[in-house]
Amino acid sequence: MSDFPDDADAPYLSWHKHRTILTEEERIQLETDFQHAFGDPASARVLKMILSDLCFFRRCETEEEVVLNNYAKKLLSYLGDWDVGSEDSIIYKLLNI
Numbered sequence: 001m002s003d004f005p006d007d008a009d010a011p012y013l014s015w016h017k018h019r020t021i022l023t024e025e026e027r028i029q030l031e032t033d034f035q036h037a038f039g040d041p042a043s044a045r046v047l048k049m050i051l052s053d054l055c056f057f058r059r060c061e062t063e064e065e066v067v068l069n070n071y072a073k074k075l076l077s078y079l080g081d082w083d084v085g086s087e088d089s090i091i092y093k094l095l096n097i
Contacts, residue, residue: 031080038079
């Protein structure tokens with residue numbers, strides 16, 4: 001038996017489909033899930049390592065690094081207010097770390 005919820009428990013997850021556009025309800029639920037997943041110190045360290053591997057904390061010098069960096073930004077967008085158009089919120093969060 002899997003430790004992961006089935007689609008009935010998490011209808012916003014469609015692993016068998018490549019659905020990139022979420023409804024507002026799905027987006028809010030996913031944002032909440034990401035905040036819970038990375039909401040403790042150990043999880044934050046894991047996220048930091050993932051972001052490091054995705055070239056988030058350094059200048060990108062190759063096309064591959066740019067792609068990885070963009071994916072890091074996409075992951076952060078799932079945490080809420082870390083996306084294009086949220087620059088003021090991002091700066092506020094960075095200044096209050």
